[in-house]
Structures are given as C-alpha cells and as structure tokens.
Amino acid sequence: MWNYIFISGIILLVSLLYHYNVSKPLSIIQYPEDRYDYIVVGAGTAGCVMASRLSELPNKSVLLIEAGGYFNWLSNIPLAAPLMQGTSVDWTYKTESQYYASRGFVNHQASWPRGKGLGGSGQMNFLLHSFGKIDDYKKWPSGWTYHNLKPYFDKVSRIMGVPGTPVEGELTKIFTGIDVSGIGGNITIEKAENTIKRGKRFSSYQAYLQPAWNRKNLHILPDTLVVKILFEDDKKTVEGIKVKLQDGTLGTIAANDEVILCAGAVNTPHLMMVSGVGPFEELKQNRIPVIKAIPEVGKNLFDHLNIPMYVSLKIPVSITLRKMQSLAEIMKYLVFESGLLATNGVVGTASRGDSGFILFGVGSQDEKLLNVSNYDTQVFRAVFPSYNSPAQEGVLVLANCLQPQSRGNITLNTYTILDPPRIDPAYLEDSRDIRCTQDAINLVLDIIETLDFRKLGPEVHIPDINDCRYHQQDYRDENYSECIMRYSGVTGYHPGGTCRMGDDKKAVVDRRLRVNGIRKLRIVDASILPNPISGTPNSVIIAIAEKAADVILNVPLKTVK
Numbered sequence: 001m002w003n004y005i006f007i008s009g010i011i012l013l014v015s016l017l018y019h020y021n022v023s024k025p026l027s028i029i030q031y032p033e034d035r036y037d038y039i040v041v042g043a044g045t046a047g048c049v050m051a052s053r054l055s056e057l058p059n060k061s062v063l064l065i066e067a068g069g070y071f072n073w074l075s076n077i078p079l080a081a082p083l084m085q086g087t088s089v090d091w092t093y094k095t096e097s098q099y100y101a102s103r104g105f106v107n108h109q110a111s112w113p114r115g116k117g118l119g120g121s122g123q124m125n126f127l128l129h130s131f132g133k134i135d136d137y138k139k140w141p142s143g144w145t146y147h148n149l150k151p152y153f154d155k156v157s158r159i160m161g162v163p164g165t166p167v168e169g170e171l172t173k174i175f176t177g178i179d180v181s182g183i184g185g186n187i188t189i190e191k192a193e194n195t196i197k198r199g200k201r202f203s204s205y206q207a208y209l210q211p212a213w214n215r216k217n218l219h220i221l222p223d224t225l226v227v228k229i230l231f232e233d234d235k236k237t238v239e240g241i242k243v244k245l246q247d248g249t250l251g252t253i254a255a256n257d258e259v260i261l262c263a264g265a266v267n268t269p270h271l272m273m274v275s276g277v278g279p280f281e282e283l284k285q286n287r288i289p290v291i292k293a294i295p296e297v298g299k300n301l302f303d304h305l306n307i308p309m310y311v312s313l314k315i316p317v318s319i320t321l322r323k324m325q326s327l328a329e330i331m332k333y334l335v336f337e338s339g340l341l342a343t344n345g346v347v348g349t350a351s352r353g354d355s356g357f358i359l360f361g362v363g364s365q366d367e368k369l370l371n372v373s374n375y376d377t378q379v380f381r382a383v384f385p386s387y388n389s390p391a392q393e394g395v396l397v398l399a400n401c402l403q404p405q406s407r408g409n410i411t412l413n414t415y416t417i418l419d420p421p422r423i424d425p426a427y428l429e430d431s432r433d434i435r436c437t438q439d440a441i442n443l444v445l446d447i448i449e450t451l452d453f454r455k456l457g458p459e460v461h462i463p464d465i466n467d468c469r470y471h472q473q474d475y476r477d478e479n480y481s482e483c484i485m486r487y488s489g490v491t492g493y494h495p496g497g498t499c500r501m502g503d504d505k506k507a508v509v510d511r512r513l514r515v516n517g518i519r520k521l522r523i524v525d526a527s528i529l530p531n532p533i534s535g536t537p538n539s540v541i542i543a544i545a546e547k548a549a550d551v552i553l554n555v556p557l558k559t560v561k
C-alpha cells in the first residue's frame, strides 16, 4: 500500500515501545475453569460489549472465548484497515459462485473478509458510524423501535466518542456544502462519522473490553475455537460448550446461567447447525443429530452490494498513495496523531430514498485490493483505472441499495465447524435491487453534475467490460448500469440476518434474544438483525449488545444513561 519497509520499521519501533508499556491483561488465560456463569462465544463487536457489561457484576463469572489472537498493531491505523484482509486475522471466506452478480470475480466468487481475533470484524472494519434510518426498525419486534433504541444509541455515541467532530478537509467542505436544490430534493448529504480517537481505531475492543480486562471475574480465552454447543439429555437446555484449546486438545466448559453466541452472521448459524439446531433437512443431510429443528437458522442472509465508481479530479483534494506514504504524513501521524493516516478516507454519504452512496476520498487504489477481493484482473483494472498511478487525484464512490430485498443463506458443507460453511448472499436475485441500485448510480451522477461538485473537475470513469460492450457506454443507460453492477458489485461487508429476531414463532430468537424453544441460549450479534441497516451496522450492533446486557441483567429502560 505504501513503502512497506520504511513504515514497518517505524511501526516495529513504536509497537516495541507500546508492548513494553502495556503489561499483559490479568483476564487473558490459557486454560479455562470447568464452569462459568456466562460464556460469551466470540470477542467481536458484540462479544466485547457483552463480556464487559456482564462482568460488571462482581459476583458473576464470565468467560469470553475467541478463535483468534491479538490483531497486529497496524490495525489501529485507520487507513491501514484493508491490510488486515487476507491475513491470519481474517477468516478469508468466499461466497458460493454467484449467478446474478459477482461475474467479474474469479469463478464468480467474492471474498468475504471477517475478523478473527480480539475485536473481531470491528478490529478490521472501516470505522464508519451510523444508526441507519428510523424506518429501518419498523418491522422489528416490540421494544425494538428506533424510539426504544434511542437511549442506547445516545449511550453508544457517547462511549464511542462520535459526535461533534468539525468538518475538516477541503473535499469534505465542498461535498457537505453541495447545493442540491436544483436536482429534485429529498437528498440527504452527510459528513462521514466514525469511531476514531486520537488518530487510532476505537472499536468495541478498545471501548469496552480493554477497560474490563483486568477484572477478576472475567476470563478471556484467545486462540480457542468453540466447536459445539452441548445440551442436556432433555435436548432443550444448554449445558455448556465444547472447545478446541490453544494446544489442540478438546475440552468442555459448563455454563451456570447461559451461553451467549456472538460469533457473527456467518459463524453463529454455522455453530448452531453443527450443534444440531437448524433446518431439519440440512442437519439430516449432514448426519447431524437433531436437537431442535429451526427452519430459519442460516436463512434471511443479506448484505449491501457496493458498485465502485471511479471519478478522477483535477484539483488536489484527495488522498493518494503518494501522499499517504510521504514522510511528512507518516511523521504527522506518529507525532501528532493526525493527518491522512488518522482518517478512514471516507468523506461522506448521500441518500435519496433507499438508494445511497459512500464517498471515499482516495484517488489511487492498491493492486493488493485485487488479490484479497478475488476480482478478475481485467475487470479490476477496468473498474479501478488508477491502480497503477499513485499520484492520481480522484474519489471512489460506492453506490448501493440501502435496503436490498435479496435474501441468501448460510448452509453446511460438512457436519463439522472445522470446515467453512457455504455462503450464498444471492446478490441481485430480487430484481427490485437492480432498480434500487440504478437509482443509487443515478444519484451519484446527479450530485457529480451539480455546479458545486463540478468545481473539482470530475470525470466519471466508464469501465470497459467485455460483456457490457453491447450497451451504450453510459451509466445512465439502464442496460449498461445493470451489466456493470452484475460484474463489479462488491461486498459492503455487512452480512446479517441469519438468526432473525422476531415476535413470530418462526423467528430464530425472541425479543429477549433467546433462541426459541431452547433454554440458556442467547444470540447477540449481526445475525439477529431482521433487515439491513440503511448505512453501516457496527454501532447498531454495539447498541443491540448494550440492550441485550440490560435485558439479561434486568435493567429497566428508564435507568439507561
């Protein structure tokens, strides 16, 4: 991404200093005890919150188990987030070969990075903060309206240090100041909000787990894979879990109160199914003894699909590879915790109805992105023309449908957690998503064509993709834009929905997040989302975990501060 050797040297130095100054947390252990009151599976965005909140009760013992270890120190640098992908802290999943989309990817399979280590996906994400729109919560169960969640949103904003950062940077000023009155109204343009503190990543790992990890009643077990949920003979009550410890041996741990799954939208349904809780046919086919047939486990999978649109600029307002790797920027970062490296590069977002985009103020892309995303080389080069021009000024616009209707699923390849599950997001299967994404692309063009944006000298790059040549080479042409989205659309990294929460009997978890028909088992992570968040989900998941902790600890709503 930049001059690796140089920056690595500096970072090694800084991280040595850092490690000398931070002693090992008391809660980190290698071998667990036989039983705990609460067992939290997965130290990701939600798991860090759960472990922290539950261990506030001094007389309750809490175990947090995480399949991975520590993230590299680099993960703290906001702009370095993509460097985590494809490494040992990534589960490196790939989707099933897609039919309606991902055609510009090798074998039509898209990479699906997921964080593996303390902090989970929250430790490798792009740090964008949002709580979506009020309407997102319309179909959620009682007690979970936007209004009900508002006290938690306020709390999370405060803890994550979000509000009130001033508009900085030329590009942000221009973008947020665009006069859209000439293009039909109903457009919302917002400055990007993110969870960055003093130039460093501030995820639920830093905000919740670190302040708690010297508590005597909290144990954290890294590098340990939960392989199964164990049930009592009645097949209704969870007894504990089976784990594969650091040294490769298997062990069991009992839960007095309950097991809380926070393994994420892919791994939570996977763990449920290999433990015998899921669609009857799916379990039978893989010879898994059925504990409880729940047809919707693994269903309702959604994700955002981002259409990358490259726009070159004539004015030097963007982040380029050359600027990023300049000595001045590196020193600015290391000494003053500021500058380009201290940002996530996102300028802002815009939306009109259910169509929107993210404006990424980075002018040149690294070819490394090609390797980790699984793009076909030709398509990658057609879509990202500046991959080889480190000084090119420009922006990358990610157009997307905020509430996609397509629903895919997580199913099994085999009976064991040791083999990855099948991931089929079914991108663009529902034709409404094509219309909605076209509207997003048109919104991008509308905004670029405003007088204010035109001052930057923008030129929209039109990807030349073999199979799209038969259409007019113009994003406004519906056939061309449909063709492009089927080729270049890339994951928005926001999978969810695979253990849906609902008031209805078919839902996987109830409004208290308890798995229906099973005692002592709860799910708290992206899998419980009934539908996508119109924006980015990470802060919503933190708020869900906050509320879940209050539900478990019986804290009445009016005392949420």
Ligand SMILES: Cc1cc2nc3c(=O)[nH]c(=O)nc-3n(C[C@H](O)[C@H](O)[C@H](O)COP(=O)(O)OP(=O)(O)OC[C@H]3O[C@@H](n4cnc5c(N)ncnc54)[C@H](O)[C@@H]3O)c2cc1C
Binding pocket: 041, 042, 043, 044, 045, 046, 047, 065, 066, 067, 068, 113, 114, 115, 116, 117, 118, 119, 120, 121, 122, 124, 125, 126, 127, 128, 129, 130, 224, 225, 226, 227, 262, 263, 264, 265, 267, 268, 271, 417, 492, 493, 494, 495, 524, 525, 526, 527, 536, 537, 538, 539, 541
């Ligand atoms: C590259 C990328 C960029 C993103 N950008 C943004 C963004 O800018 N803004 C935003 O809001 N969202 C973003 N997201 C999405 C957001 O980070 C996720 O939605 C969120 O982190 C999900 O939280 P979670 O608690 O459900 O799961 P995770 O954070 O994924 O946590 C699951 C944890 O469980 C562990 N685990 C899984 N299975 C087991 C097992 N069997 N045993 C033990 N441990 C296990 C995993 O290793 C992981 O640590 C991004 C995600 C990615 C990957």
Ligand SMILES: *[C@@H]1O[C@H](CO)[C@@H](O)[C@H](O)[C@H]1NC(C)=O
Binding pocket: 057, 058, 059
């Ligand atoms: C545990 O602590 C809580 C709050 O500190 C208290 O209300 C409760 O009575 C205690 N329970 C036991 C068994 O000590």
Ligand SMILES: *[C@@H]1O[C@H](CO)[C@@H](O)[C@H](O)[C@H]1NC(C)=O
Binding pocket: 184, 185, 186
């Ligand atoms: C704005 O949205 C509303 C409702 O979605 C619609 O009725 C109205 O026509 C829109 N206005 C414009 C100017 O597009």
Ligand SMILES: *[C@@H]1O[C@H](CO)[C@@H](O)[C@H](O)[C@H]1NC(C)=O
Binding pocket: 367, 368, 371
């Ligand atoms: C991409 O992958 C290829 C083959 O695995 C490798 O040779 C190449 O160096 C990689 N490129 C980058 C930029 O990482």
Ligand SMILES: *[C@@H]1O[C@H](CO)[C@@H](O)[C@H](O)[C@H]1NC(C)=O
Binding pocket: 407, 408, 409, 411, 424, 426, 429
């Ligand atoms: C999973 O989703 C795909 C794509 O929509 C569909 O073809 C398949 O039948 C689904 N499988 C199950 C078991 O629901």
Ligand SMILES: *[C@@H]1O[C@H](CO)[C@@H](O)[C@H](O)[C@H]1NC(C)=O
Binding pocket: 477, 478, 479
């Ligand atoms: C798009 O394709 C359809 C079907 O092939 C055709 O009827 C239509 O005229 C095309 N639209 C444009 C704008 O070219």
